[in-house]
């Protein structure tokens with residue numbers, strides 16, 4: 461492979477900065493869930509609850525752990541785990557429903573800006589959209605302590621705006637990948653970029669805990685926000701919308717892009733084309749991605765949020781108190797996705813497998829294997845080691861999504877990669893609302909192994925729906941409607957260009 465000269469090739473700098481950008485966005489997203497534990501005055505909340513119960517004379521406690529029926533939980537472990545860390549009190553007496561609102565506000569913003577963000581990135585500049593996305597998150601993260609001192613409503617607004625900012629990131633990154641990921645490296649580059657999401661979570665959770673313990677809860681926001689500002693400068697200096705826009709790219713690397721990306725959705729121009737909505741909504745491969753993305757996120761939230769809850773309540777093993785054990789699943793995910801994507805690119809370069817096969821195979825790994833892990837967790841019962849091992853394996857294999865459906869938008873319609881990602885990611889945000897409600901309903905007042913088994917089997921079923929639907933409907937090939945408004949610019953549809961269009965096409969390539 462041609463090297464980009466003496467320096468690091470521009471596309472690798474781009475990949476690293478995208479990955480770090482996503483890590484920042486996801487890190488700043490999860491830090492509040494750590495910080496809020498020490499922001500809350502639990503003493504005062506307990507007092508408030510006591511007087512409330514006195515008034516109503518009832519004890520329908522909203523504290524979930526109180527509803528664990530000891531008969532249905534596992535016996536307490538014999539070593540060490542009885543040491544419960546009592547969190548220090550913070551200044552705010554926000555009741556649990558208020559905390560829930562504050563933590564949930566992010567999602568409402570996140571879901572709103574997907575589609576406009578994708579369109580703006582396609583039509584104008586994905587670089588600036590991503591930069592703005594991170595900058596908004598950085599600024600409002602730094603403002604969080606100030607907002608908290610005003611009122612919880614101010615924090616709610618801050619988090620909503622952070623969500624608005626973060627919502628545009630994934631569609632815009634998808635637009636940039638159509639320009640910057642060479643076909644022969646596409647799986648590797650997308651995987652590394654997207655794995656930033658997991659990396660941000662794995663770094664931010666322990667880092668926030670350490671900061672809060674050492675320097676107080678405000679430092680979580682100031683330090684992380686401050687560090688992320690460095691990225692905002694690097695991004696502006698080193699990243700450009702396309703290789704052709706990059707003033708310092710090595711000629712050899714540019715040549716590589718010019719020769720490999722011809723007709724493949726790369727190129728200089730921005731896509732001002734209207735979206736062929738009708739053809740898109742009738743497209744099987746599009747629905748395959750949408751279904752896979754939604755189902756997979758259901759499994760992802762289960763792994764990320766609910767499995768640790770299950771281990772805490774039923775297995776009486778709080779994994780979040782063990783930084784190493786919490787980090788291992790994400791590190792495995794990261795390592796697995798690097799190796800897996802690299803092998804897929806290699807197998808594809810040998811001509812052994814088609815893009816369609818890569819997507820289907822990888823989605824199968826990301827759905828079937830985690831589904832089996834969930835079944836395994838049900839049968840593992842009180843075996844804590846088995847549960848931790850299965851959770852690690854499930855998190856690792858779900859990374860199959862990066863080379864599976866999550867990279868598929870670029871294949872089927874490079875002109876609309878941002879819009880497609882926006883649509884499927886909007887749908888895929890819905891499980892984020894459904895999963896906690898579903899688990900809450902199932903376990904309300906009845907935290908038992910049996911109820912959790914139903915939850916895990918349901919999750920496996922959802923992942924199997926993903927596997928079946930995607931295997932039948934998905935495609936790795938460009939769909940005809942990608943060229944609906946360009947008259948089949950690359951001759952795939954046999955349509956001809958007007959002379960003006962031909963000329964335009966040539967100058968934009970030159």
Ligand SMILES: *[C@@H]1O[C@H](CO)[C@@H](O)[C@H](O)[C@H]1NC(C)=O
Pocket residue numbers: 501503504507549550551552
């Ligand atoms: C928490 O609330 C209790 C009871 O109202 C109060 O005595 C204590 O000072 C509060 N702690 C902080 C850190 O505000």
